[in-house]
Every structure is written in C-alpha cells, then in structure tokens.
Amino acid sequence: MSERVAVRKTYKLFIGGKFPRSESGRSYLVQSSNVSLASRKDARDAVVAARAAVKGWAGATAYNRGQILYRAAEMLEGRREQFVALGIPGDEVDAAVDRWVWYAGWADKLAQVYGGANPVAGPYFNISAPEPTGVVAVVAPESPALLGLVSVIAPAIVPGNTVVVAASPSEPLAAVTLAEVLATSDLPGGVVNILTGAITETAPTLAAHMDVNAIDLTGVTDAALATDLEVKAAENLKRVLRPAPADHDWSVVPGLDRMTALLETKTVWHPKGV
C-alpha cells in the first residue's frame, strides 16, 4: 500500500455562485498557493452575474434576507478551524462571525430606522422607504483579511444590493474560503462575487462599468488610484464610498453608515380621505 498523496486545493474566483478559473487562465503565487489572477473580462462577467441576481435578492423579503445571512454566519462558525489554519487569528474569526450576525439582524430593522412617515402640509400620507442601490463594487481592505472583508460585504448585501468584491491581493485565501462558506449557505448565486488578483486591473474596470451603481473604495490605499477611480465612477454618477484611511478600526461596532451609504430613498405620497 503506497502512502496517500494529499489533494492540493486550487483557489479560484467566485462568480454567479460558481468557482471558475480566470477567463485569462492566469494565476499568481501568494500565501504559498496558486490563486487566480482576475482579468477585465472576469470583472465584466461578475457584474453581469451580480446584475442578474439583483431582482431576486432585492425582491426577497427583508426577513428572508436576514435568515439567509444568519445561515451564512452558522456556516462561517463551522469553518472556524479552516480559517485558523490559513493563519487568521481565532479572535478575528470570532469577531467576523459576530460582525456578520450583527449585520444580519439589521436586515428587517433598517427600514424602520432609516425610513418612516413624514409630516407634510397637506392631506397626504407621506412615506419614505429605503431601497437598495443595485450592483455595488467593493475594493476590500488589504487586512485584516477576514474581518475586513466581512465588514465590507455584509453591510452592502444586507439592504438588498449585490456585490462584486476585489479581494485583498496579498491575503486572498480568506476571501476564497469565505466564498465557499457563502456558496453553502442558501445565498443565491451572484449576490456575492469575489475576484482575486491585482486591484489595479479589476478596480478601474469596475469603476468605469456603466452597469455598476456604487463603488466602495475602502481597500484602495494609493491616493492617486482612488482619485482616478472616483473620476471613472463619476461617468454614470455612481455612489462612491471613500472613508478616510484613519477610520479603519475594524474592531469597534460599525454603525449604520456603510449600509445607508448604499441605499436610495423612495418617497410615496398617498392622498388621505376625510
């Protein structure tokens, strides 16, 4: 009997609920593994998948979205050891699970807090309700690899947006493993899409893409690149989230800003009888 040979894992992209290799066939060596190097076309395909998922995800009831996100947190908890094996501190994994649960709880509470009835001078019911922006491109922070990633993905998808995430180029394994968590947790394919590789290659494509509605530049550390991305994003008036670098203390309770930055408000006037 010969000795067993271990099966090595291939780290691939996560697009539309599937794990394809990069269309370009390229990969790069990082964290002692070969990881797909996403191309412009992969970014385009991810946007198409994210757009296709908007209708179902935004149309699901807030309660249902919350339940699915709780389920994702359960799966994340179950894979704790796997993340630890990737070199992520146990505390950070716990914090990531707690962060995910914290955001999941907001799914069916955001509308009460952020929307509501407006007093108006006339015989009308006037109601404002938050609605998702649509497809959101996210440049994830370089580190902490898992907590930072969860802290940018969860607030975007809780209100009903779908995301295309450019993962941390130096620590992408946590992102691909998180994709495996999401793929096994009832989250519809295409709601979260994860691209690994160079930010300089994927982010400009996403920023210029006319079918992307918002972009989160949290993970862009190069000020010149961030400005360039903002200029590109202006073409179709994308919502741009560019927090000051000093704000990134991921351990504190985040507040609602990240969710509300990716919302539109719909106001309805309804005539009131006597």
Added chain:
Amino acid sequence: MTATTTSARSELSELGRSETALRTFLHGLPGVDQVGAEQRAAQLGTRSIKTTAKAQAIDLAIRMVDLTTLEGADTPGKVRALAAKALRPDPADPSCPHVGAVCVYPAMVPYVAEVLRGSAVHLASVATAFPSGQAPLEIKLADTRAAVAAGADEIDMVINRGAFLAGRYKEVYDEIVATKEASGDAHLKVILETGELATYDNVRRASWLAMLAGGDFIKTSTGKVPIAATMPVSLVMLEAVRDFREATGRQVGVKPAGGIKTTKDAIKYLVMVNETVGPDWLDPDWFRFGASSLLNDLLMQRTKLTTGTYSGPDYFTLD
C-alpha cells in the same frame, strides 16, 4: 458552366415532378456524421476574434440582424418603435449601421412599412400559418399574398413538418413552390423548424428540398419551440447551401433564428460561415440572424470597443 453541371442542373429541376424521384434523391444524400458535425461546430466556436476584427464582426452582425417581434401582444406602437430602432440601433452613435430587416406578423406589416419607407432596411413578414404551418394551403397562400400586398419584401414561410415527417416530400415541395409563386418578387425564406425534425439527416434533406423548390433562404427555426438554432444544425445547413451552389450554380442564404443572444454566439456563427462556405456568404444578403435580444448585446459590445468602458442594459431600449 461545364456540360456535367448543366445536365445535373436540369436533372435536379426534374426532381419535383414525382414523389419517387424526390424520395430517391433526398434519401440518397450522404448521411450526416452526428459526432463529427457536433465536434466540428464546437471547434469552430473556439476561434479568438479580437480588436479590429471583432469591431468588423460586430458591425457585420448588426447589419445581418433580422430584428424580430412575433408576439400575440404586438401592437402598432411596439412595431413602430422596433422599426425606428432598426433604422438607427444606437442613436448615440451615427456610425452604427442599420440592421438587415425587421420581421413581424402580417397584420403588423403596414405599420412597419410606414417607418421603413425609403430606407435600405428590408421588411420581412412571417406567413403560411406561422408558426405551426397547420392550415389549408389556400389560407397559407392568402396569408402570403396579404403580407406582400401590405409591403413585405421578404416572406418567412414555415414548411409543413407534418407532411415532411410523414415522408410526403412532394406535398412539402409543392407548397414551397406555390408560396414562392404567391410571394412574387419578395424574397422567400423557408423555415425548416429543425427542432422538430429530430435528426441531422432530416435537416440536410429538408434543406435540399427547400432549395430545390426555389427558396431564396433557408432558416432554422420559428423560435416558438424549445430547441431553436444550434451550431451543428447551422453547420449542416451551410454545407447544404455550399453543395447546392456547386451542383446548380444558384446561391441560397442561411438564417439561424432563435437562441442567439450574445455577441460571442454571433461571432461564432460568422466564423462558421467563413470557414464552411467562405466570404461569399459574409453579407446581409446571404446570411442573417433572426433575433431580438442579440442586438442590444451587440450594441453594448460595440460601445465597449469605441469608448473603452463596459456599458449596461440601462442605456439601450427594451423591446
């Protein structure tokens, strides 16, 4: 033209006279190697077409689109809007070519004719009890005449699949001949509805039958059955038109219809045309795409090539 071709041509024109002669000829056609055809079609789909070649392919594909709406819910307003789009598919870019034709039901032809008058865009109408073809011959012919009288210059007829599958080839042949006569100067496209023909051998026989009977174009599908145009079926049909021109000297066009939705698909077809029948067919007069959603994807890809940024469906009309 050599003497053999001339005699072959007269022989072929005699075939329609008897059921037996037609059957002997059609069943004498070489069988299609199913695995080979599918493999060849798949292989042709792997060619890489980039940059300037892609730009040319996209413009050619736009010119080849038969912009189609065949719904019970079609209204005069909807078909007028579609005709306007056919003339100027991308209003933001004057260099974008117009499409090949607009394809509608006979009742909608007059409204489209108003918009297209004086333009180079053709007006196609389905006829002969589309999509089933299950109506008496007089009704089918009246349908055809009405469409031509209303202004259609291309007629998309359906063959009688019931008769074809039952082996009554002469009946199918005679119907095509009669429809060709009823359509007068209008171009006749013969829809084989390959999704209902079951085998590639039948596709090859139906292609030859349609060409022998005088069809100007052979078209894969109505778009109303689950299996529409596929690459292997189109390959078999392209081979048939190639062989037919070799035997008779007459060139017949091909129109795959239904299920072609992306630029990538369209370019695969163009590659197949070029490598199967050659550049003679790379022209809107000889090759068309029956499609509706394909056009928006072509326009989005065209915008990507001209502006460098990916566009989205928000910027093009919903048809």
